[in-house]
Amino acid sequence: MTNSPTTPPGKVSMLSLLARDRVASTAAVVLVLIGACAVVGPMLLGDLAVEQNLRAVNLPPFSIGAGWEFVLGSDSLGRSVAARLVVAAGTTMSVAVPAVLLSLTVGSIWGMWAGFHRGRRESVSMRIADVILSFPSLLLAVVVLYVFTPSVANIIAVLAVARIPIYLRTARAESAELQSRLFVDAARTFGTGSWATIRRHVFPTVLPTLLTVAAVDFCFVMLTESSLSFLGIGIQPPDMSWGLMVAQGRQELQTAWWIAVFPGLAIIGTTVSAAMLAAWARMAGDPGQRWRLTLPRRGRGKITARKGVA
Amino acid sequence: MPDDETTLLEVGGLTKTFEVAAGASGRTALRALDGVDLTLGRGETLGLVGESGCGKSTLARVLLLLERPDGGHVRFSGVDPFTLRGKDLLAWRRRVQMVFQDPFASLNPRLNAAELIGEPWRTHRDLVPAGKRAARVRELLELVGLRAADAGRYPQEFSGGQRQRIGIARALALEPDVIVCDEPVSALDLSVQAQVLNLLGDLQAELGVSYLFISHDLTVVRHIADRVAVMYLGRVVESGPTEEVFGSPAHPYTAALLSAAPSLDAVREGGRERIVLTGEVPSPVDPPSGCRFRTRCWLAEDRCAQVAPVAEARPGEPAHHAACHLPLEPVVAGAPR
């Protein structure tokens, strides 16, 4: 938006806006790092992550004496937790990102469409969402396990289908409210089609809320994937994901806490980064709020307060 | 009344009913428009006045095809826009535009002035070539009295009057023949109102656009309109050239409205007593029989309840129609102006 040719001087590009914000830029760096791990990790550390050493199990973190790879300790099979953490990022992201994106895309487009048109389309859509929500997703998983072969694609499908109603309902609620707004009426008077109106007016307004939900949904998907492995539909060893590491380390929470805690922290870190970035994006994408991000850090609160009453 | 050559817009017998929930009993019909007849000439400004809830805004929405009427017809240069589809409809859309009452709600706060004004072109792609849009936005901004440098600013950074100017510029972007102005100044401060009204007048002079100007403010209408139509409970009760209607109203309701607006000197000088209407506007869910106004009319007789009056031209004023069984006498000649 700010990149349009009409942007007057003084406005800043999104990237430099991001650079000004310490928290948001840290979050972005974390996500980029995780992405990098996901891409190159398996190539660099793939063998190290599966190398067992039954004589060096459950080494606590910082057991550098046993080798640098045991900086985060070893698991119950003597494998390097650090290496597994890096390599697992790949599998984790290849499940979580498509699952979240799929449910986000399908759910929000469907929801915006339903809310925009209201009437029968809306109520049928909402009843479908009710139906999906009424099914325990585990049942779906067991069915997939029995009828299809367990695979990454099926895990993604199960997770995505189960989460679609969340976005569907959220997008529907906001879209239904927006479609009665005057500026949408105005767009109609130009002859703008419904999809174009949705794209231009509904989508940008609904997106921040959807992103907020999607950001925290990340962890949900990652953890659900781990409970699917209990049924046999999850990631199968020797592949590894954070969810699987958490699930396996769970049994040892009391004796070797690091096995479950580090992947847990990785999940939390990813989710928190995504959430902080989503919060920042909400502000950066809202012209009414963007100015706050351009303020110097100190005294921000006071200025806001004064401006608020003015 | 403008002749066929110059008639741009013609509305006849327009009705529109809404279904509303009415308590536990079920749904009831709310008759927002009940046989409305109007015409609008090329380059003309028709003022449409009436209390809130009389159906003015519904009429505007029907004219912009935001609502589909239950009965009656709309003709725009002889064409019924409700029969249009696809390209033809899009071409029609270009000719009729609207300026909304609320300059806060009618502008998407996420778009800046340039994007707002240029929004229609994203649908009507061939109207202004992409390369020339920025220049055209600057032109339009200046045309409505804003600075070209304001293009990158967002609605919330403008004052109410400035926003309404953006709304007008957006309506002008498609170079329409008619602009329906739905209470365009009622949300603005008095001083700003005048500026916007003058702007609208100037634009008309410059571009030759017609206005259907909806307002509950008689002062404003008198200021801008060539002709006026007065609505009451979904019907037009009186219409005619502004001077004739305001100078000597034929319908008691018009007279009452004028009387309630003390700043209109004509009425006071007309020597009439101040008329104070009693009671609320009856619910459009269950309107009075016969003449809609009879429940509040101080002249009402039995037949007012039985027969709905039809619009008739006033003797000597062929363009001045009123739907009343007991029209008021014209004000004595020699009234000012």
Place this chain on the structure above:
Amino acid sequence: MTSPFRPTSSARFRAPRATVLVAAGAVLLTGACSVGGSTADAPGDEVRIALPEEPPTLEPCDASLTATGRVTRSNITEPLTEREPTTGELGPKLATEWEQTAPTSWTFTLREGVSFHDGSAFTAEDAAFSIDRTVSSDIGCNVDGYVFGDSELTTNVVNDTTLEVATAESDPILPLRLSFVEIVPAETDAEAKVREPSGTGPYRIETWDQGVSLRLARFDDYWGTAPPFAAARYVWRGEGSIRAAMVTSGEADVAVGLAPADGAGDRAVEYPNNETSYLRIDATKAPLDDIRVRRAINYALDKEGLVASVFSGLGEPAAQVVPEGVTGHNPDIEPWPYDMAKAKELIQQARADGVAVDTAITIIGRNGIYPKAAEAMEVAQNSLLEAGLKVDIQMLDVNAWMEYLLRPFPSDAGPTLLQAQHGNQAGDAAFTMGQIYGSEGAQSSYGTPDLDRLIEQAELASGPDRQEKFTEALAYQNDEVVRDAVLAHMTGIIALSPQVTYEPNSATNDEMRLAEMRPAN
């Protein structure tokens, strides 16, 4: 004791009318009122036991289900005979003596002066009824299939204290089999299972607050010695670390089914639980149909390392699925040594002979079959990969896994190694050999006619001959058939609070005798 959910039992079947908000308020009120209501009777009166799961039913004829048997057997109901887990001897319970009067007929002399919890006296009539109900009725008793298979029994009541039982074929271990038939009064429903049975045991069911807790109280008219604790309260928690924490925090006296990592600390008591873990090799499919590959698998698995790491040092590398103390155990079989070089060599030989050793083999695992089941399979996978095989893992839930465990096997499966565990509750190899190693055994993927013959001969033998014949069959299996790779005899863990003394034994998992628990002081 009442839970906040069901203040009175009459409210049990009522539909949940309370709305969320009303419920919230009500909960806070009742919750507040019942604070302090949780303190049990004085210590010494009640033993509190934390189980991994609620018994689905207390029906005695389903007592071969661990969750049911653990509570019902020898506590609520009793059998005619009872096997002493520590010695393996069969001792008297409701029958005082028995003898084989003909190859297919046995006569039991029953105990006098025994009464059921419902007040009726125990007679041969009740014993005959219970046997018929378990073995011959249509109610689908779990014990029936487990212990008797499709063999038929005929009962004959001679007098109040004498019962004759006839079998279709000679059955040398009928008294042992009958130790699984819990005796219920003849008034018990013969057409349907009962959830809360009456029995002759030292404890009777006092209250079963479903989902919440089960309390057994001492039966005052018990024929034997009165048990030390006046009552027992069972609760169930699915999470092992919580069960352990309940003991360490003093909320429970006994916690069952723990894993080494559950953190019971010095409250933990280890005991051999009679289970043996093994990998079943599907020897019908290439490359597993080649005995060199099967031997290579045995050489490649580092059992010592597995026990030391995955099983936290608990358990013992095993050579055969029949553990010590069970009739038929062969003390001469040694566990396969860990010899990766030999394993690689055997695979190479097979490869040279054109065996399809590059075919992917799937390890079918079952989550939770024992602690760290998935990790154990990862270790196995790692070793087999090193030996030169191609191996994938698939961890399944119980029902999916059972499709592979039991005949008929999934037709579309490739060569598999099945993660399995076997426990011989009855103490006789007859309960192991046929179904696990027989050509037609329910859990057997492969057998040979020679082995079948050895097993059949052993099952008909009795006395020292029986022991010897089973030993022979086991040795033959281990040397010439190599149908599985036995991993370890497993070790169970329970946690005991300082208030209770109890010595777990190999039967504790299936039959936890409350009478053997006593206050510590």
Place this chain on the structure above:
Amino acid sequence: MLTFLRRRIVSSAIPLLVVILGVFFLARLTGNPANLYLPLSATPEMRAEFAARNGFDQPIIVQFGDYLAQLSRLDFGESLRTAQPAAEAVLQAFPATLQLAGVTMLLAVVGAVVVGSLAAYRPNSAADRGASFLSATAASVPDFWFAIMGVLLFSVTLGWLPTSGTVGAAAWVLPVATLLIRPFGVLVQVVRGAMVSALSAPYIKVARSKGAGDQRVIFGHALRNAAAPALTVAGDLAVGLLNGAVVVETIFGWPGIGKLMIDSILQRDFAVLQAAVLLTALTIFALNILIDVCYALLDARVRQGVAA
């Protein structure tokens, strides 16, 4: 409103039928449960007998017809596992979950509105950043982890709370806290986001410029507008709680329907699964109707608020 309710309830009938249909057929796609309920050495005759006893030998359409006929007599069948009527098992477990979820959602919503509003009041301030960070963390902490750590700390080490069980108010603390963190974290994020947007909306500025007090601005105007997305998400979270309180119920020995449902899936206990899903579906539908009613009320008030 009554008309609305009636139409809404009628329009839920078909989806409910779809749920019944779906669960019935999906459940039967998960494999024959004979292996789970018969001894390992069961003979083919025993399997046939088991199938006949439970009607599994019939064509699936016939089975479904029988099921519907049973349903119409309010007979929900019998549990394979416990031989109890399925309805009994489900109705026993349901109130426990409902109470747990109710208390949790109440606390989560109230807490999230307070924290989220305070955070949104001064967007991007330190307090806002802190609240966002903490709530995002709360939303992503693995719940079993939180539960077990809570037990170790508060029950084993400090001895303040019971490890598990349902007796006494103290027993509620850890289960509610465990169940609470995720909805609370998510809701804070949503409320905060919606409030930030609402507070920058023109009419709030108008209200502020008219001199409305700060609290009135936030709670009078903005909250009403922020309530729509928050309500939707809260509804979905509540549904999630009903369907997914498994971890809490398993760990704390809470006799609820989440665990019952999961167990009945794993145990292929079809009758119980069907009854449980039917009951939760009914509750979910009722919850959604309730949310729609809230919407309608909210909508009216928002409109009034804007018009005023």
